[in-house]
Amino acid sequence: MSALPVAVPHEGADAPPRNNGELVFAEPWEGRAFGLCVALLQERRLRWDDFRPHLVAAIAADAGRPYYESLVVALDEFVAALRT
């Protein structure tokens, strides 16, 4: 296994938080939500850029909200959009 199956940005508002380069998950649900997101992109053969607009919008909607809470909001909307 060489890398995540989907390229994930290292900088920009939509980049997941890192510490010394490591992905940082404060709680297990954050890692699970991120894994869900990457798995979905991989299995649907999508790229981060397909998800990005939803994430950027969710972050912009509530700048004080922690990253992974915005990611869950964005993922909800992304999934709804995929299913229509």
Place this chain on the structure above:
Amino acid sequence: MSDDHDDHDDHDGHHHPRAVSPIEQRVAALEDLLVEAGLVDRSTIDRIVEMYEHDIGPMNGARVVARAWTDAAYRERLLDNGTAAIAELGYGGPEGGHVVVVENTGDVHNVVVCTLCSCYPWPLLGLPPNWYKSPPYRSRVVREPRVVLAEMGCELPDSVEVRVWDSSAEARYLVLPERPAGTEAMSEEELADLVTRDAMIGVARL
């Protein structure tokens, strides 16, 4: 730097009964929805979560090492400018720090530590092992590297000079291990399989 990034290293798999937070419920519901709708396989999610916990990095470093073993010009570029040479293979990232590669030889063994915190060449090696972040390793490997290495199963003859490299935000060290004898016929890919994370930190030999 603080050690607060250790806080998420909770892998005991033992959960005390407690209330599930709304966000946890939401993630679980989303996962169920995706699995039931056939959009995602649960084993794929498990595999990805495990991947960024354990597997992402070391293979990148192993590829770099295998390339250096098989391509003398690449090896020179790697030792000359680690950051640029790993970028040739598509590794690296903007989060600060030059990668400095130090080469083991018959006479010199290199070992890497971060005495201040846990600076680490993560694009090459992934998540640092817990012992790398532990205060005993960080202090003792500087004072008594031979003893610490021997305790970790890496016994070095007295004739070998041990060099300890202290990583920082500016320089993150990677050890280029010696190519094992008898591997002349191996392909670059086969060689990469021989390279371990610990050998690239310098606490093991191949």
